[in-house]
Amino acid sequence: MWTEVDEAPALATYSLLPIIRKFAGGTGITIETADISLAGRILANFGEGLTAAQRVPDWLTQLGELAKRPEANIVKLPNISASVPQLKAAIRELQAHGYQVPDYPENPTSAAEGAIKTRYAKVLGSAVNPVLREGNSDRRAARAVKEYAKKHPHRMGRWTPDSKAHVATMSRGDFAANEKSVTVREATTVRIEFVDKNGTVTVLKDKIALKAGEVIDGTFMSSTALVSFLEAQIADAKKQGVLFSIHLKATMMKVSDPIIFGYAVRTFFRDVFDKHAAVFKEIGVDPTNGLGELYA
Numbered sequence: 001m002w003t004e005v006d007e008a009p010a011l012a013t014y015s016l017l018p019i020i021r022k023f024a025g026g027t028g029i030t031i032e033t034a035d036i037s038l039a040g041r042i043l044a045n046f047g048e049g050l051t052a053a054q055r056v057p058d059w060l061t062q063l064g065e066l067a068k069r070p071e072a073n074i075v076k077l078p079n080i081s082a083s084v085p086q087l088k089a090a091i092r093e094l095q096a097h098g099y100q101v102p103d104y105p106e107n108p109t110s111a112a113e114g115a116i117k118t119r120y121a122k123v124l125g126s127a128v129n130p131v132l133r134e135g136n137s138d139r140r141a142a143r144a145v146k147e148y149a150k151k152h153p154h155r156m157g158r159w160t161p162d163s164k165a166h167v168a169t170m171s172r173g174d175f176a177a178n179e180k181s182v183t184v185r186e187a188t189t190v191r192i193e194f195v196d197k198n199g200t201v202t203v204l205k206d207k208i209a210l211k212a213g214e215v216i217d218g219t220f221m222s223s224t225a226l227v228s229f230l231e232a233q234i235a236d237a238k239k240q241g242v243l244f245s246i247h248l249k250a251t252m253m254k255v256s257d258p259i260i261f262g263y264a265v266r267t268f269f270r271d272v273f274d275k276h277a278a279v280f281k282e283i284g285v286d287p288t289n290g291l292g293e294l295y296a
Contacts, residue, residue, distance in 0.1 A: 001031075001032055001033070001034050001063060001066065001072070001073070001074045001075065002017060002020075002031050002032070002033050002034070002075045002077075003033070003034055003035075003036050003063070003074065003075065003076050003077050003079070004033050004034065004035040004036065004037055004040070004077075005036060005037050005077045005078065005079040005080070006037045006038055006039075006079065006080050007080060009077035009078050009079070010037070010077075012077075013077065017031070017033075031075075034059035034062065034063055035056060035059050036059050036060050036063065036079060036128055037079070038080060038082050038086065038087070038090045038123065039090050039093070039094055040056055040059065041060060041122075041123045041127065042087075042090060042091065042094060042101055042120075042123055043055070043056045043094070043099065043101070044056055044057065044058040044059065044060065044061075045058075045119050045120070045122055045123060046101045046102065046119070049099075049100035049101060049102070050099060050100060050101075054098075054099055060127070060128060060131055061131075063131065063132060064131040064132065067131070067132050067133075074132060076128070076132055079126075079128045081125050081126040081249070082123060082124050082125065082127075083124075083258075083289070083290075084104070084106065084124065084258075084288075084289055085289050085290075085292065085293070087104055087120065087123060087124055088103075088104050091103060091104055102116050104116075104117070104120050105117050106286075126249075164240050164241070164242045165242060168229075168233050168236075170225065170226070170229045172225055173221065173222035173224070173225025173226065173229075174221050174222075174225065174226070175219045175220070175221050175256075176219075178219045178220050178221070178222075179217065179218070179219040180217070180218055180219065181215055181216070181217045181218075182215070182216050182217075183213065183214070183215050184210050184211075184212065184213070184214055184215075184216065185212060185213075186212050187209075187210065187211050187212050188210050189207050189208060189209050189210065190208050190210060190216065191203055191204075191205060191206045191207065191208065192204040192205040192208070192218075221256070221260070223263060226260065226263050227263055227267055230263065230264055230267040230268070231267060234267065234268060244268070246261070246264050248260055248261045248264075258288040258289070259288055261287075261288065261290065262286070262287035262288035262289075263287075265287040265290060265291055266287045269291075272294075273287070
């Protein structure tokens with residue numbers, strides 16, 4: 001199976017796949033395609049609003065089952081880890097072409113909208129990798145690639161003691177500092193609650209089944225500690241004359257990382273957000289979607 005995806009790998013498929021099929025044809029091997037592109041995953045999850053001609057198979061689920069079989073060979077091309085802006089853009093494009101898929105409700109106001117958002121959650125982020133990695137995934141670099149890297153090392157491969165580059169991590173208030181783990185003795189069910197400053201309890205997830213001997217782990221990050229850390233590191237980077245860089249897998253870790261990144265964007269551009277707070281609120285600028293939200 002050959003996966004159909006988005007962007008550059010999709011373009012490469014048009015030239016590479018016919019060549020591979022030509023070589024494999026003489027051996028009796030047939031190469032079929034499976035559409036796991038962002039648009040394909042949207043259509044597969046919302047088929048009820050489509051015509052019979054518009055409906056597509058749920059290839060991701062089928063590949064997930066295929067990956068468990070020892071004889072399966074799946075060529076998985078790099079796929080995008082869809083962010084909310086990418087998802088909304090794909091939805092608009094599909095709607096413009098006559099596909100009746102629902103809008104993405106960022107802030108659901110009804111149970112129906114909440115259900116739609118939950119279904120779209122299966123499309124967001126790196127939805128593909130956890131499914132296909134049920135099988136035996138070989139991600140090793142080819143020997144030729146390794147040998148080339150040895151003969152042609154990157155110019156920054158050698159580390160010098162006088163380099164100012166360094167990695168900074170939070171020393172308090174982060175996920176590691178607040179982590180708690182419990183081993184349950186008997187089978188039970190638990191729920192996740194959010195308690196606000198006024199003591200109001202909101203159930204985020206109910207009836208999570210646990211088996212006897214299972215470990216349940218939970219943690220949280222203090223936004224106050226995060227902002228304090230970011231402020232200190234931005235100031236330190238300016239003082240030392242080095243580039244301030246923050247990297248988060250905001251599309252893969254789609255619950256926590258966009259929020260953390262939003263704090264980073266707001267802290268780094270604090271003067272801008274403070275000066276134009278009213279305008280940003282009016283036009284709906286959300287820093288969790290990154291700096292691109294401002295430019296859009």
